[in-house]
Each structure stands twice: as structure tokens, then as C-alpha cells.
Amino acid sequence: MWWRRTLSSSYRCYLERRRSGAKIWRCLTRPTCGAPAVPAGRITALQALDVWKRHFVENGVTEPEQSSQHIIAHLLGAKTIESVEQQRLAEFLSKEETQQVWRLCSKRLSRMPVQFIIEEWDFRDLTLKMRPPVFIPRPETEELVELVLTDLQNHPGSTETPPTCLEVGCGSGAISLSLLKSLPQLEAFALERSQDAVDLSRENASRLGLQDRLKVYHMDVIKDAEKMPGLFSSISVLVSNPPYLFSEDMATLEPEISRFEDRAALDGGEDGLNVIRQILTLAPDFLSNRGRIYLEVDPRHPALIRRWVEDNVEELRFVETRQDVSGLVSASSRKRSHIRPLRWIRIEKPRSYYAGFSSGRLGSARPPHT
Amino acid sequence: MSSLLPITSSLLGASRRLMWRSTPGLSPLLRLTPPAPSWVVAFGKKDLPDLPVLLEEELEEQFVRGSGPGGQATNKTSNCVVLKHIPTGIVVKCHQTRSVDINRKRARDIMREKLDVAYKGELSELVVKKKESVLRKQEKRKRVNENLERKRLFNEALAVDNKPGDDTA
Numbered sequence: 001m002w003w004r005r006t007l008s009s010s011y012r013c014y015l016e017r018r019r020s021g022a023k024i025w026r027c028l029t030r031p032t033c034g035a036p037a038v039p040a041g042r043i044t045a046l047q048a049l050d051v052w053k054r055h056f057v058e059n060g061v062t063e064p065e066q067s068s069q070h071i072i073a074h075l076l077g078a079k080t081i082e083s084v085e086q087q088r089l090a091e092f093l094s095k096e097e098t099q100q101v102w103r104l105c106s107k108r109l110s111r112m113p114v115q116f117i118i119e120e121w122d123f124r125d126l127t128l129k130m131r132p133p134v135f136i137p138r139p140e141t142e143e144l145v146e147l148v149l150t151d152l153q154n155h156p157g158s159t160e161t162p163p164t165c166l167e168v169g170c171g172s173g174a175i176s177l178s179l180l181k182s183l184p185q186l187e188a189f190a191l192e193r194s195q196d197a198v199d200l201s202r203e204n205a206s207r208l209g210l211q212d213r214l215k216v217y218h219m220d221v222i223k224d225a226e227k228m229p230g231l232f233s234s235i236s237v238l239v240s241n242p243p244y245l246f247s248e249d250m251a252t253l254e255p256e257i258s259r260f261e262d263r264a265a266l267d268g269g270e271d272g273l274n275v276i277r278q279i280l281t282l283a284p285d286f287l288s289n290r291g292r293i294y295l296e297v298d299p300r301h302p303a304l305i306r307r308w309v310e311d312n313v314e315e316l317r318f319v320e321t322r323q324d325v326s327g328l329v330s331a332s333s334r335k336r337s338h339i340r341p342l343r344w345i346r347i348e349k350p351r352s353y354y355a356g357f358s359s360g361r362l363g364s365a366r367p368p369h370t
Numbered sequence: 371m372s373s374l375l376p377i378t379s380s381l382l383g384a385s386r387r388l389m390w391r392s393t394p395g396l397s398p399l400l401r402l403t404p405p406a407p408s409w410v411v412a413f414g415k416k417d418l419p420d421l422p423v424l425l426e427e428e429l430e431e432q433f434v435r436g437s438g439p440g441g442q443a444t445n446k447t448s449n450c451v452v453l454k455h456i457p458t459g460i461v462v463k464c465h466q467t468r469s470v471d472i473n474r475k476r477a478r479d480i481m482r483e484k485l486d487v488a489y490k491g492e493l494s495e496l497v498v499k500k501k502e503s504v505l506r507k508q509e510k511r512k513r514v515n516e517n518l519e520r521k522r523l524f525n526e527a528l529a530v531d532n533k534p535g536d537d538t539a
């Protein structure tokens with residue numbers, strides 16, 4: 001782990017002569033990557049915020065203000081700096097607190113994501129533990145969960161009781177745990193190829209008391225494909241934020257991602273569709289009739305996926321594409337806006353699994369191999 | 371001020387969307403809405419079922435997440451949501467939590483409260499206060515003019531008195 005090397009500290013001690021003539025030894029911890037030394041005197045949280053914001057700016061660290069705010073708020077026991085009382089911010093930090101601030105903020109100089117520095121982050125109404133190299137949940141994925149929940153409420157679809165969901169590539173467990181929290185009857189399964197992520201998902205499930213309703217399998221949808229048939233059946237919802245970046249995008253990732261997050265969680269191959277195609281190939285086997293698949297994808301994907309499904313997976317029917325909300329509206333009157341990336345797709349396994357049955361009740365029709 | 375009356379009566383009847391589109395001249399009036407938080411809270415709590423319905427097509431949402439692609443390719447921690455209600459120009463900023471989704475929901479709740487104040491403020495306190503202040507100004511002007519007139523007459527009378535009677539030494 002190269003970042004550990006850069007953060008090795010060295011102690012520098014010097015003699016400080018006071019005006020009275022007395023000599024006092026002072027020791028400073030100096031992280032070797034050029035981080036500022038811990039101040040000798042006392043400092044308030046507000047001052048620390050300012051000092052570190054300036055350090056981040058000087059070192060070209062992105063989001064300098066938010067970084068220092070998130071880290072220091074976390075050390076003060078809060079989630080946001082806005083929720084810390086003004087009085088607390090103006091108080092002197094203790095020696096230990098100051099050292100903690102310096103220790104954590106120095107990590108940010110190596111472009112470690114804030115979520116890995118404070119080892120947690122929020123996803124919708126959950127606080128999840130974060131640990132490198134497990135992929136950090138993105139805000140867009142919160143909208144995916146919202147979409148799934150809204151859909152389940154409005155269009156129940158398959159009438160399986162209890163409803164079940166399968167997540168492919170669960171990472172830290174964000175999507176599954178969020179669904180479990182919102183739907184008390186739901187049972188969740190998850191497939192994850194990274195042992196680190198499997199461990200983290202299970203840890204997060206325990207911390208939230210949801211471990212009884214989430215089963216995480218350490219499996220790779222591509223490499224372990226032959227083990228898949230029969231593993232799951234009658235799943236109501238298959239959901240995934242699979243690796244979907246194009247290979248060319250992998251080359252231009254910011255350091256926060258390229259240095260600290262698992263590349264396999266991002267790389268979807270040349271056209272970004274390797275994992276997605278595999279999921280869609282295996283899905284009909286897992287899904288109940290009227291079961292649905294929800295995928296987060298790259299904005300360039302929906303049309304490609306639709307065509308591919310039509311040509312290759314006759315058991316599935318493309319339902320819709322939804323846009324995410326980050327329509328980039330610029331502040332000026334010239335709106336660069338309505339660049340609304342098409343980001344999620346919904347695919348359904350229709351009830352009429354057998355093409356011949358076009359009318360009449362098919363509620364009990366099942367694929368032959370279940 | 372009588373021109374305000376037909377407009378206020380249309381506020382009551384028509385659907386809110388049409389209402390705002392046809393009365394753009396009222397926006398300056400709305401910006402006088404005092405930002406006092408206690409006022410907003412009072413309306414919110416009392417009138418929860420009556421809070422205006424937000425129409426998504428009237429809202430403009432902006433995330434301060436920087437430019438460029440989103441999704442897996444970026445990892446930004448800024449999650450401030452800026453919500454603008456196009457017809458009224460009211461803007462709400464929310465970065466209360468670390469979840470963008472929750473911030474979006476809260477921004478909409480705050481927007482509903484602000485719109486409620488804006489609408490109700492239109493019909494009651496604000497309009498009445500404006501009317502009163504205008505009336506007061508008119509009264510004041512009238513009084514000032516009357517005083518000036520009285521002084522003028524007094525001075526004229528003095529001038530007339532002083533001219534012939536020069537023997538009062």
C-alpha cells in the first residue's frame with residue numbers, strides 16, 4: 001500500500017529558548033510527504049479548518065474546503081460542519097484532537113478519499129463503514145434505490161412473498177442494505193467477487209442489524225458462471241451498479257479513484273458492457289416471472305443494451321430508461337443544461353415466458369428448470 | 371392599489387401554475403417576504419396538509435458537484451443541493467446531510483414551506499402591510515402639504531401686516 005509509505009512520520013526535536021532563558025524541548029511529528037507540522041500552541045477548530053483548507057489548496061487537493069470540513073466535523077462527533085455548534089468550533093482543541101486532525105488531514109494530501117479517511121459515509125438514511133479498496137457508493141446510486149423502491153410500491157410486479165432481491169457486485173452493501181432498511185419483508189442476496197467487499201458488506205449488515213436478511217456470496221458472475229444455474233430462483237428484483245466504465249475512461253480517473261478504489265469495481269471492458277452483458281445473460285434463470293432488473297449504467301449504454309437484449313436474451317423485455325437528476329444547469333442564463341445523463345435502465349422478465357401463451361392466466365407458469 | 375385586487379382574487383381561484391405564469395409582476399412583491407425562520411416554521415407546522423404541491427417541471431435543480439461525468443468516474447463529497455422555483459424565483463440551498471438524496475428531499479420540504487409563506491404572505495400580512503404603509507405615506511404627505519400651506523399663508527399674512535404698519539418701532 002504505497003500511501004502508507006508516504007505517511008511515515010519522522011520526529012524532529014529542537015530546543016526552544018524562552019525569553020526567560022529557560023530551554024524547552026519541543027517535538028514535532030512531521031509526516032514525510034510535506035504535510036505541515038502539528039502546531040506547538042493551541043488551535044481552535046475554526047483555525048484548523050482554515051489552515052488545512054489552505055494546505056489543500058496549496059497542494060492541489062480537490063474539494064479543499066469540504067475535505068477539511070468533513071474530516072474535522074467527524075472528529076468532533078458530527079456528520080457535517082454545519083451541525084457543530086459555533087461555540088465548539090471556537091474552543092481550543094485538545095492536544096489529542098489536534099493530533100488527530102493533523103493525522104487525518106495529512107492523509108488527504110495523498111488524495112485519499114474523505115470517505116476512506118474517516119472510514120464511513122452516508123448512503124440515503126444509512127451510515128456505512130468504508131474501507132479501501134472497496135468501492136465507495138456514489139450519490140447517483142441513491143437515486144437508483146429510490147427508483148426501485150418507488151417501482152415496488154407502484155407496480156408490485158411479481159407476487160413473490162416474501163419479495164427477494166439479488167444484488168450483483170454489492171461492494172460495501174449500500175444498495176442491498178438500503179432496500180432492506182426500507183422494506184422490512186425483503187430478503188436480499190448479493191454476489192461479490194472481492195473478498196474485501198464481501199467482508200465489508202457483512203460487517204455493515206451486522207452494524208445495521210440486517211445480517212439475518214442479507215446473504216452475501218463470494219462469487220464472480222463471469223468466472224463462476226457455471227455455478228450459477230439453480231443458485232437462485234424466483235427473485236423479484238435484480239439490482240446492480242456493475243462496473244460500467246469504458247476502458248478509455250479508466251485511464252483518466254482522478255487520483256482519489258485510481259489510487260484507492262478497486263479497479264475491478266469500475267472497469268467494464270472496452271465498451272463498458274462486459275459485466276452488464278453477463279448479468280443480463282444469467283438473469284432470466286434467477287428471476288421470477290414479472291421479475292425486474294435495475295441497472296445503473298453509463299449514459300452511452302441504454303440504446304446499446306436495449307439492442308443487445310433484443311438480439312440475445314429473448315426472455316427479457318426492455319422497459320425504460322431513466323435519467324439521473326444531475327442535469328448540469330449552469331448558474332448563468334445560458335443554460336448548458338438538460339444534459340441529463342440517461343443512467344438507469346429497467347428490464348423486465350415478462351409473464352409470458354412461453355411465447356405461445358399470450359392470453360389467459362399465467363400466474364403459475366414457471367420456467368422448466370426450476 | 372386597486373389594480374392588485376383582480377390579481378389577488380385570481381390567486382385564490384386558478385391553479386397555481388397558471389397563476390404564477392400570468393402574474394410575473396408580482397415577483398418583486400414576493401421578494402419582500404421576510405426570511406424570518408420562525409415565520410416559516412409556524413406556517414409549516416400549522417398548515418402541513420395545505421403546503422403547496424411542488425411541480426417538478428417548475429423546479430431547477432443544481433448540484434454543486436463540479437462539471438464532467440458523474441457516476442463511477444468521479445468521487446466528490448460535495449452534496450449541496452440548490453433548488454430554484456422558476457415561477458417565483460425562490461431559491462433553496464440544502465447541505466444538511468452527507469446524503470444527496472436526503473438533501474434533495476429536504477430542499478423540497480423547505481421549498482414548500484417557503485412557497486406557502488409566499489402565497490399566504492401575498493394574501494394577508496404582506497399586502498395589508500404594504501397597503502398600510504402606502505396609506506401612511508399618503509397621510510404624511512397630506513399633512514406636510516397642509517403645514518406648508520399654513521406656513522405660507524401665515525407668512526403672507528405677516529408680510530401684509532408689516533407693510534403698512536411701519537410705525538410700530
